[in-house]
Amino acid sequence: MSDELILETLTVTKNFFGDKSSGVNNITLFIPKGKITGIVGESGSGKTSLLKLLSGHMKPDSGEVFFHGRPLPVRSINPLQAHTAISMVSQDNSGMDPNDTVWSNMVNALPSEDANYAIQKVTQALNLLGIYELREQPFGKLSGGEKQRVTIANALINRPEVLMLDEPFNQVDANYREGLQHDIRQIVKEWGVTVVLVSHDPAELLSMADELIVIKEGEIVEHGHPENLYHSPKLLYTAKILVRCTELTAAQAKICGIKSKRATVVIYAEHAAVSAIGISGKWVVKQVLFKGFYEELIVERNEVTLRVLNYQLRKYAVNSKVSISIKKYYEFGKWLG
Ligand SMILES: Nc1ncnc2c1ncn2[C@@H]1O[C@H](COP(=O)(O)OP(=O)(O)OP(=O)(O)O)[C@@H](O)[C@H]1O
Known part of the structure; x- marks a missing residue:
């Protein structure tokens, strides 16, 4: 039985300098629902650009992104339902005020002004990531790993259908990293949330991803199950990245x-x-x-x-x-x- 798809792109191109030297080129891909899809590629190959296109944060020059089979418009000041269903955690924890507490940061990000609703949502999200005790800490004073947990909790607050993670574990030590990876896998299993994960760590991608997409110079050059790509890479590029x-x-x-x-x-x-x-x-x-x-x-x-x-x-x-x-x-x- 083939997987149900949640996100698709059809020949999507986004270039920054008018030629193929940057961004992504002619990308057609399928993201299965309820699975972890990993995106791997050398630095500058277009991974973050692809996440931004898939989440409606960036408008393609040509081609189309589909969410549940319908065209996904680019985000504007008033996000559509499709946009709130796709949550993105970026590399730089942008959107979090370092001087504000974890609690205020998360409450402020909620659309509703109903206090009970906010308390319930924020408490749930903090507990999910095991960080309720951090709620009164200023965000800027947290360790790198704690910040990552808070940012992921914040991204999950409205129970999105898709969670985009751009190198979410890069500031985290090995033990903390494994805990976080485990929690994300649990959430995927329990909620059926779809994850798109960009990472530079082959061990992380091999152990977490159900599907891997290999990207080089803005193009998909190989894709498949992590084990198959590890044992039978078609490209030297893939072998050098994963092995x-x-x-x-x-x-x-x-x-x-x-x-x-x-x-x-x-x-x-x-x-x-x-x-x-x-x-x-x-x-x-x-x-x-x-x-x-x-x-x-x-x-x-x-x-x-x-x-x-x-x-x-x-x-x-x-x-x-x-x-x-x-x-x-x-x-x-x-x-x-
Ligand atoms: N807003 C932008 N303006 C100009 N060029 C950009 C912009 N965003 C990305 N690029 C360029 O597009 C290419 C792909 O960038 P992108 O950030 O998508 O790569 P990446 O694979 O995520 O890199 P890294 O692994 O280093 O984070 C790079 O050459 C980058 O300099």
Whole structure:
């Protein structure tokens, strides 16, 4: 059964300088209802522009955005029902007054002047994100992570159908980040809210998103289920964004024992195994990066540098000689770059 769609774009283009060098170009996409769609791409590829177009914050030069199958007009001073159904959390917490308390900030954002209604809504939203105790704090005095929680609570206050999140976890430490990710997944499950998530963190996108859209120079270049994109990327660009990997030329790949006629060979860190014994032992450990329950080794041979995962902690010291075996590799032609 195919997913019900909530947002669609049809050949949407928005350029800032009259040519294709900025913004987004000719984008047709479908956002499934009640799912988390992740948008990934290098810096400046057009992710935020796309969110603004999808939420009616920006008018396309051409093409159309549809919400529930109907054209979505650009926002004006009096927002339409469709606009209140789409809530956006931007990177800069804009819209929050740093000198005002969390409570006042949130009450002020509500359209109704009914005090009981406001108390109920704000209390609900703060509890949802587990931050009711922050209500009397000035927004500007909160930590980065607390600010993010408040901004997300504020965006959820009117129970939107779609929540757009533009790098919502970038100021948050690892523990807090996981808690916030968990809460958002819970809200998606319980409310059936649709999330569109822009992030630079591949681990976050792979674990949170149901669908991933890869964007490059303002165009969608690949899309699909995160697991499929991780294991079978069509483009080198996608592999480099999502995976801890090493990119080699065909000549460099030869040093790893790989014969390839393609322009580029990519080796994922988890597909290279290290051992202290073996016929070659020609690789030298250059760096040992402690990662908790595993290490990432940077090994070198004839100026070829590889990233390798190692689960036998402290087994290999810097400058020791090791053997490397490659279990799997990916080849990319020039035209797929
Ligand atoms: N209001 C604007 N005026 C002029 N150029 C803009 C404007 N907004 C975006 N751009 C340009 O359009 C391109 C895409 O920008 P956008 O912010 O959408 O990228 P992004 O993928 O979100 O980047 P990042 O990951 O760095 O946040 C960039 O070259 C940017 O400079």
